[in-house]
Amino acid sequence: MPTGEQVKARGYFTRTLEGRDVLFDDEGFLVNPEDWTEELAEALARSSGIAELTELHWRVLRFMRNYYVQNGRAPLNREIRTETGESIMEIERVFPGGIRGGARRLAGLPNPKSC
Amino acid sequence: MSRIPRIVYLDNAATSFPKPRAVLDEMMDTYSRLGVSPGRGSYDLAAECETYVYEVRRRVNDFFRGDRPERVVFFHNSTDALNTAILGLASPGSHVVSSRLEHNSVLRPLHHLRDRGLISFDLVPFDGRGFIDPDDVAKAIKPATSFVVLNHVSNVLGTIQPVSDVGRMCAEREVPFILDVSQSAGVVPIDMRTMQVSAVAFTGHKSLMGPTGIGGLVLRDGVDPKPLRFGGTGFESWSPVHPENYPYRLEAGTLNVLGIIGLNAGLRYVTQRGLGAIHEHEMSLVHALRDRITSLDAVLLYCAENLHNHVALLTCNIRDLDPDDFSAILDGDFNVATRSGLHCAPLVHEDLGTSPRGSVRFSFGPLNSLDDASAAANAVAAIAGLRSQ
Numbered sequence: 001m002p003t004g005e006q007v008k009a010r011g012y013f014t015r016t017l018e019g020r021d022v023l024f025d026d027e028g029f030l031v032n033p034e035d036w037t038e039e040l041a042e043a044l045a046r047s048s049g050i051a052e053l054t055e056l057h058w059r060v061l062r063f064m065r066n067y068y069v070q071n072g073r074a075p076l077n078r079e080i081r082t083e084t085g086e087s088i089m090e091i092e093r094v095f096p097g098g099i100r101g102g103a104r105r106l107a108g109l110p111n112p113k114s115c
Numbered sequence: 116m117s118r119i120p121r122i123v124y125l126d127n128a129a130t131s132f133p134k135p136r137a138v139l140d141e142m143m144d145t146y147s148r149l150g151v152s153p154g155r156g157s158y159d160l161a162a163e164c165e166t167y168v169y170e171v172r173r174r175v176n177d178f179f180r181g182d183r184p185e186r187v188v189f190f191h192n193s194t195d196a197l198n199t200a201i202l203g204l205a206s207p208g209s210h211v212v213s214s215r216l217e218h219n220s221v222l223r224p225l226h227h228l229r230d231r232g233l234i235s236f237d238l239v240p241f242d243g244r245g246f247i248d249p250d251d252v253a254k255a256i257k258p259a260t261s262f263v264v265l266n267h268v269s270n271v272l273g274t275i276q277p278v279s280d281v282g283r284m285c286a287e288r289e290v291p292f293i294l295d296v297s298q299s300a301g302v303v304p305i306d307m308r309t310m311q312v313s314a315v316a317f318t319g320h321k322s323l324m325g326p327t328g329i330g331g332l333v334l335r336d337g338v339d340p341k342p343l344r345f346g347g348t349g350f351e352s353w354s355p356v357h358p359e360n361y362p363y364r365l366e367a368g369t370l371n372v373l374g375i376i377g378l379n380a381g382l383r384y385v386t387q388r389g390l391g392a393i394h395e396h397e398m399s400l401v402h403a404l405r406d407r408i409t410s411l412d413a414v415l416l417y418c419a420e421n422l423h424n425h426v427a428l429l430t431c432n433i434r435d436l437d438p439d440d441f442s443a444i445l446d447g448d449f450n451v452a453t454r455s456g457l458h459c460a461p462l463v464h465e466d467l468g469t470s471p472r473g474s475v476r477f478s479f480g481p482l483n484s485l486d487d488a489s490a491a492a493n494a495v496a497a498i499a500g501l502r503s504q
Contacts, residue, residue, distance in 0.1 A: 080447060089444045
């Protein structure tokens, strides 16, 4: 759990979703991945323009989420493709924000390090 | 573990992969015979290992046309070598000239020194084609300038900078000129004497076809960075003071002998194949890719209209597609490995207008083929086609 100073310095912000305060980083990723619930994913989806998550959305989110919980890291690209049975391109298309800013964020995975 | 499909590896500007079989075989064979502490101890094998390491220094010195093998100093990589050169040559109150094309291996040491009030620096711009103007470097040099440090080839744009002109201007002003040859060594001939370069910082794991973890500095006579590390050298152990003579002055601790063997084998590979032949081969591939994707509406290419004075890397984006996602699609759907992001060169992307998300870089190596270029082009075309719909 980050300290108050870290929250301020890193540009974190709090949103009240599903009746509780949830901490996000400056790009809208959960700071504490354990805050994630399916209800939270639905709320995040609505605020990113998805009125209702489809079966494909859920297939991707549940796979990514379960993989993260079991392995402590995001799945590889080829694992996403193989295990969801959907192309990365199609997943990118159906999530506003794409894979990184959409699917990964809605699945409650940490903000990935970018070079 | 799922089976890993054959990948089209186009991230050679980061690390060349795979390595030539001859390099890997030589590493295994020589390390099996000589992998001891060079110069430590009085047994023959240690002396033989020291002799081997000296021969590699000689090969590196010849490759870059330095002054003498003793002034080839091994480090982990270019970043390590550049830190040593920059921190070792800077003195309080001094000024440094560099450019906005630089990698963080130059920018961060400079900022580190400036943030502590030790130095000031100026960064010259690059033009719309990705080249610096040597006159800008000359104009930026002041009486307090202690050195100029530049990238030979941009790791984002692939542009080969006019460093001979810069070298001449630095020599006329008696200002040392440090050249970062991370992206050029192994594809572009480097002659420190005719280019009037005071020091080159190189790494073994890119176009020199060696392993990760080995690189170094080649220092001309009269260029003497202050040592930043002190420790064992294998001689004069009675002295509490680190020796002043090269290469030991800047090398402390046991060397990466396996890396040095790999560097030696890589140098032999590129020398035997020929730098000109490697460059020509790689450029034929980057031309093939560029020519296929340049007309696609959704594709945004950077500084690639003219590939003269370039190495074989291409930087691009697809309109409205995050570079990380572009790279993930190339990887996950097409088995094409590329590098996305800012490429550790944030100012280049700032000036290209691609900050903060960066771009996707395709970089070819000597083991790539025209099939690889075609596979990449097909993948980009497929992605761009769907984005255009």
